[in-house]
Amino acid sequence: MADLKSNINPLFLREEDLRQGIELLFYAYRDFTAEPDAILAKWGFGRAHHRVIYFVGRNPNITVTELLAILKITKQSLSRVLGTLIEDDFISQRADPSDRRRKLLTLTEKGGELERELTTTQMARFARAYRETGAEAVEGFRRVLSGIINPEDRARVRPRQKPGRGRG
Amino acid sequence: MADLKSNINPLFLREEDLRQGIELLFYAYRDFTAEPDAILAKWGFGRAHHRVIYFVGRNPNITVTELLAILKITKQSLSRVLGTLIEDDFISQRADPSDRRRKLLTLTEKGGELERELTTTQMARFARAYRETGAEAVEGFRRVLSGIINPEDRARVRPRQKPGRGRG
DNA sequence: ATTTAAGGTCAGCCATGTTGACTTAATTAT
DNA sequence: ATAATTAAGTCAACATGGCTGACCTTAAAT
Numbered sequence: 001m002a003d004l005k006s007n008i009n010p011l012f013l014r015e016e017d018l019r020q021g022i023e024l025l026f027y028a029y030r031d032f033t034a035e036p037d038a039i040l041a042k043w044g045f046g047r048a049h050h051r052v053i054y055f056v057g058r059n060p061n062i063t064v065t066e067l068l069a070i071l072k073i074t075k076q077s078l079s080r081v082l083g084t085l086i087e088d089d090f091i092s093q094r095a096d097p098s099d100r101r102r103k104l105l106t107l108t109e110k111g112g113e114l115e116r117e118l119t120t121t122q123m124a125r126f127a128r129a130y131r132e133t134g135a136e137a138v139e140g141f142r143r144v145l146s147g148i149i150n151p152e153d154r155a156r157v158r159p160r161q162k163p164g165r166g167r168g
Numbered sequence: 169m170a171d172l173k174s175n176i177n178p179l180f181l182r183e184e185d186l187r188q189g190i191e192l193l194f195y196a197y198r199d200f201t202a203e204p205d206a207i208l209a210k211w212g213f214g215r216a217h218h219r220v221i222y223f224v225g226r227n228p229n230i231t232v233t234e235l236l237a238i239l240k241i242t243k244q245s246l247s248r249v250l251g252t253l254i255e256d257d258f259i260s261q262r263a264d265p266s267d268r269r270r271k272l273l274t275l276t277e278k279g280g281e282l283e284r285e286l287t288t289t290q291m292a293r294f295a296r297a298y299r300e301t302g303a304e305a306v307e308g309f310r311r312v313l314s315g316i317i318n319p320e321d322r323a324r325v326r327p328r329q330k331p332g333r334g335r336g
Numbered sequence: 337a338t339t340t341a342a343g344g345t346c347a348g349c350c351a352t353g354t355t356g357a358c359t360t361a362a363t364t365a366t
Numbered sequence: 367a368t369a370a371t372t373a374a375g376t377c378a379a380c381a382t383g384g385c386t387g388a389c390c391t392t393a394a395a396t
Contacts, residue, residue, distance in 0.1 A: 018291040024313040123186040129315025140308020147297025
């Protein structure tokens, strides 16, 4: 019996299975970022710019502090990429009227176009994977990856509207 | 009706769902790498070292070329981190007897210990997620993430032994 | 009036990716 | 046997994007 554990208790997780998870995540992330990287290079941007563009697009009027909480990088690191994105007119900022210390970040039209180009490649990748595997697998994927994320940040990944069922 | 498409055709994937996938992958990867990064810092290593240690541990006697194919970085980039790992006695190399141009890489005992320490944190994360979600979700996770990986590399993620079923 | 919070800035350091040009040694093909 | 290819390594230079630390301004909260 090379692997007693798995034969005794199906709830005991085999190292093999856990390592498979680690590797899937590595390879998936590696390939998932490759296409956007190529597009970004045309503009002289990098992956850090992409993350900012993505999350500003996803959260219009987001503040710098909130963006930092998502990215988990320092203010100084963010400032570099955010600065170039504002300067190059991909992102605009305006003061929050209710607290003028806050700056609300939004994609410009130009920024929105780039966001769409970048996100389209990644959505296509997911669309194919989802189609090939089906709704049940997608739900499993969603639940497992949620479990990988630190609990305090799970709520960030919001299915923003529940899908309508049938009818239209 | 704000979202006609999803009501008409359940096979039409909503942008919302696709973006959720993108975000899950981002957050999961972010948190999944944080603990190892902290351990590596104690040794003066970074994430790049981790990847090398992981895949050499996973593929004893791997060649440099094969390692490059997994990591998809340049030989020069690899050389830097691999060089320090060999110098610090975490990895050993020996010539392949059947083709002495090839160098076979293996973890030393010291390297194996670090590999285990690093991988344990990531396995614990997966173990919890797997336990919380169940076998069906895990299978869905596995299939979806496989679909995200470029086809030519899917075979790399091998479930090396099929689990025994019941009995012990 | 003081303290705190949000945001920004300058300077410098480090890790890790890149290109490009070359070298050496071993194997394979002609 | 010679030539070509392959595996590995090396040196130099550069870019990106993290980091720390010190410090400033403005606005809000106490």
